[in-house]
Amino acid sequence: MAALRNALLGYLRVEARLIGSTNSSQLLMRHLSSSPKGSFLDKSEVTDRVISVVKNCQKVDPSKVVPNAHFQNDLGLDSLDTVEVVMALEEEFGFEIPDNEADKISSVNVAVDFIASHPQAK
Secondary structure: OHHHHHHHHHHHHHHHHHHHOOOHHHHHHHHHHHOOOOOOOOHHHHHHHHHHHHHOOOOOOHHHOOOOOEOOOOOOOOHHHHHHHHHHHHHHHOOOOOHHHHOOOOEHHHHHHHHHOOOOOO
16 A cells, blocks of 8 residues: 555656646646557547558458448448457457447447547557
8 A cells, every 4th residue: 555655646746846847838748648548549540540450351342441431331341240340450459349339330430439539549
C-alpha cells in the first residue's frame, strides 16, 4: 500500500512541477501526449490500417474496400468472415474486442470509430 501511495505522490509531484513552470500549458500537453495511457490513435491512421486489414482478407476484392464499405452488403462477407476480420483487427491493434462490441462491427467506418475511440488500441 505504501509503494502505491509513493508512486501516486511521485506522479502528482511531476504534474505539479509541470503546472508551476513558465511554459506550463506546453509542458503539460507534451507530458500528457507522451503518456501511453489514455492516448488514442489518429483516426486517419486507424482508417488506413483497418482498410489494409480488410483488403488482406482472402474473400475480399481489394478494389471494393473503401471507408464506407459494409462487410456484408458491399464486400459479400458472411458472419464467419466478419468474425475473421474482427480477429485480424484485434491482432493489428493489439487488444481484444468484446463479443458484444464485435457483433456491432459491420463496416469499415464502424470498425474505425470503435478502434479510434478505444484507449487500448496500439
